[in-house]
Amino acid sequence: MADVAYIDFQKAFDSVVHSKLCHKLKSYGVSGKLLDWVTDFLSNRVQAVRVNNKLSDFVPVRSGVPQGSVLGPVLFLLYINDIADLFGNGLSIKLFADDVKLYAVINDVTDTNNFQAGLDALNLWSVTWQLPISTQKCAVLHLGRHNAGYSYSVDSVSLPNVKEIVDLGITVDNNLRFSKHYRIIANKANQRASLILKTFVSREPLLLFKAFTVYVRPLLDYCSPVWAPVYKTDIELIERVQRRFTKRLRGFKYLSYSDRLILLNNADSLEQRRLKHDLTMIFKIMHNLICINFDDFFALNSFTITRGHDYKLVKPVCNNNARQFSFACRRIDIWNELPADVVSCNTVNTFKICINKLNFNKYLKVD
DSSP states (O other), X not given: OEEEEEEEBTTHHHHOBHXXXXXXXXXXXXXXXXXXXXXXXXXXXXXXXXXXXXEOOOEEOOXXXXXXXSHHHXXXXXXXXXXXXXXXXXXXXXXXXXXXXXXXXXXXXXXXHHHHHHHHHHHHHHHHTTOOBOGGGOEEEEESXXXXXXXXXXXXXXXXXXXXXXXXXXXXXXXXXXHHHHHHHHHHHHHHHHHHHHHOSOOOHHHHHHHHHHHTHHHHHTXXXXXXXXXXXXXXXXXXXXXXXXXXXXXXXXXXXXXXXXXXXXXOOHHHHHHHHHHHHHHHHHTTOSSSOGGGTOOBOOSOOSSSOTTOBOOOOOSSHHHHTSHHXXXXXXXXXXXXXXXXXXXXHHXXXXXXXXXXXXXXXOX
16 A cells, blocks of 8 residues: 655746755855856846737846756756655655655555645645645655555645546556546547548648657657556557558558558557567667666566576566556566567667567457
8 A cells, every 4th residue: 555645836937046946056066157157047037928019028037047048957856855865764756847756665654644744744844945845736655555644734634545546647546447548548549540530631641640750659659668558459449549540541542451450551550569668678778778677667587498588577565457568567468579689689779670570469459
């Protein structure tokens, strides 16, 4: 069981106090001309609003990092960087821009008290550094079938307990399932695909499919190693977007789905794309090409082998579907069956080229 608190700061990028930001820069060792330059960059800034040809009066900008600048996001990250030092007692934190996610394993009341203490420490930090927490946008997700669902608060305001939440664009529920996410992205993708067919004057299949790959497919690929479906109904729900679109192309109506993909420059099905994305992510983690700790997901098979490659992974024992179908488990068998020269490629691009030459049809669940 685990509890996850999603914390949102109120107007985060506009609330950074310049004097306190400069104080933090000093504590990080920024000094001399560089500190003077950043201080000058933040000082005496003004802003105005333009509507058509009318310009409002200029007003001073007394706080906030300059948005739209290259330096602005870096300064904000430096401002909130020490949040990670607030927590102990088994509490973990993840930061992305102005989003904070605090989580911990919850076994008893002591764990809940520690979790609440972590939220109190975060609230005290926000008051000290004048970066107020938007409590109405915060929520708590309780994971685990037998989770008691304890209530937590920030600044004496109770945080709502939710059954599902959007985490960096991915909708996940308290059972670590993504069923709603599948429906959301399928609906959005279908709407966008229909707009392509309505707005493009050209009926050239390759041109329209190119538009599909640019404007629609990213919706269906985004972070797929996190949420890739394993049940046939969910796989079909997402695949239907590309299936329907290709069938509506000129001259493709009476062709099979596989034949349509062949004519579209041997395009992959969405299911096959997700499989390749998973394998590529494993390759990156395996060869330290991404900032993800290998030991957090996988373990190398240390037994002597006479066949296969030296990068074979141990498939862990899974006690529930959430674990069995997670990224860390679902592709291990396929990875272990890859040829030795493929898993030992020197670059990611070479690996992608190699797996594009392999046939994965026996692993696919929809035609």
